Amino acid sequence: MPGPFPPSDFDDRPLLVDGQVLVLDGQELRIVVTARRKRLGLTVERDGTLTLRAPLHCEVLRAEVFVRQSRAWIDSKLGLRDQHRPAHPVREFKDGERFRYLGREYRLLLTDEGGTPVRLAAGRLRMDRAVAGEPGQARRELIAWYRRAGLRWSKGRLQPWAARMEVSEPEVTVRDVGNRWGTYRSGGSASGQMAIHWAVFQLPAHLIDYVVAHELAHVRISGHGPDYWMLLRRAIPECEARKAELDDMGRRLWLG
Ligand SMILES: [Zn+2]
Structure with a gap:
């Protein structure tokens, strides 16, 4: 029915x-x-x-x-x-614009002094006015300055970290390494080659140290398995906290 x-x-x-x-x-x-x-x-x-x-x-x-x-x-x-989305700032090359180096903020000062296009002196980041007038060139010169300054700084830092971690010192370059903060490749010279992103040198020293130590640990151990972290933790006991801080601050770095 x-x-x-x-x-x-x-x-x-x-x-x-x-x-x-x-x-x-x-x-x-x-x-x-x-x-x-x-x-x-x-x-x-x-x-x-x-x-x-x-x-x-x-x-x-x-x-x-x-x-x-x-x-x-x-x-x-x-x-x-x-x-958690990247929020990389845009910067202009004008008087008073703020740039960071080793965690400290420096104001840009456009000068007519000639000579080196970008240099840090008397607490100001000095840029040649003619260079600043060409944004593409200004950007290139400033990145070149970060690369030179960063390389000098890392050379002084590499040896003590390598000694502490009991690894041999790789060759180091400072450049654009894409969406990573550092890379390590074995081969080439006996102890391999490390590259650090130039933008890293805007960060406070303890975070640059983290990047340096992170890559140095790869001299001995490739990949990020448990023994990798054990080695890194021996060098930097608070390495997880530093990694979190790097992830956070890294999203807000000027990338040129
Ligand atoms: Zn790694």
């Missing part, structure tokens, strides 16, 4: 389908349906997209209510994610 409602009426309460994308309040949710789940669960992925994990036979309506109730949580997660 047919009931009062035709069977198709069940379709009025649609269920979530595995793999579907549900759009709710302008936000896309990727749906993952799992048989062993009982409850709904939300994840904010690294790229900022949302995944909703649901049990079998879950009504879309139930999912919508759940997601709307989770709004504050979603917003806080998305906000946290923004804090």
